[in-house]
Amino acid sequence: MVATLNGLSRLSGGRIVNYTTANGLSSNVITALLPRADGSLLIGTQDRGWNLWDGQRFSAESSGGLSQTGIHAILDDGIGHLWFATGNGIARCESDGKAVCSHWIDFGAADGLRSRETATNSHPSAWRSRDGHLWFATPKGLVEIDPAHFPVNAIAPPVALERFAVDDVAQALRAAGSLLRIEAGHVHFQFDYAG
Numbered sequence: 001m002v003a004t005l006n007g008l009s010r011l012s013g014g015r016i017v018n019y020t021t022a023n024g025l026s027s028n029v030i031t032a033l034l035p036r037a038d039g040s041l042l043i044g045t046q047d048r049g050w051n052l053w054d055g056q057r058f059s060a061e062s063s064g065g066l067s068q069t070g071i072h073a074i075l076d077d078g079i080g081h082l083w084f085a086t087g088n089g090i091a092r093c094e095s096d097g098k099a100v101c102s103h104w105i106d107f108g109a110a111d112g113l114r115s116r117e118t119a120t121n122s123h124p125s126a127w128r129s130r131d132g133h134l135w136f137a138t139p140k141g142l143v144e145i146d147p148a149h150f151p152v153n154a155i156a157p158p159v160a161l162e163r164f165a166v167d168d169v170a171q172a173l174r175a176a177g178s179l180l181r182i183e184a185g186h187v188h189f190q191f192d193y194a195g
Contacts, residue, residue, distance in 0.1 A: 003030035024058035034074040044071025072118050073126030077147035085118035085126045085136050114140040163192035
């Protein structure tokens with residue numbers, strides 16, 4: 001398969017076959033390709049997320065909130081994750097090896113990226129080096145990730161409700177597990193909390 005600005009092209013039986021949105025692609029501008037060991041192909045698009053080619057048909061992947069995002073590169077870290085260079089930063093998911101993703105994490109400026117953007121004018125704009133490190137090009141330089149030593153805190157911080165008001169009238173806070181009933185007809189609810 002060859003990525004083009006007008007879909008995918010494939011040399012088959014001595015002729016070129018073109019695939020476009022008419023064949024199931026989510027966008028005709030293809031910006032990233034990642035072949036998989038099972039024969040499938042992950043396809044990043046300029047503005048409509050990513051697709052999966054299973055050898056017979058295309059399916060648009062909508063998981064992870066990337067369906068309306070530009071995908072500039074897709075990398076497999078070799079230890080169960082797919083990494084995406086996007087128009088909004090870098091995203092990672094757990095992969096079952098067949099492009100089914102779960103447990104999405106988005107990384108941006110709050111995580112240390114100097115720019116939420118990743119490079120759009122170079123191909124490839126991301127690379128997995130021999131040592132397993134992942135390299136992403138951004139407008140403000142290279143980002144290096146060592147996925148083997150990339151701890152992720154999956155424990156949510158504790159949350160404490162500090163104030164609850166209904167139509168601007170503070171309500172008495174109750175012990176955890178006890179119920180507070182609010183009658184119909186109220187329109188404004190305010191929760192003040194700390195994490």
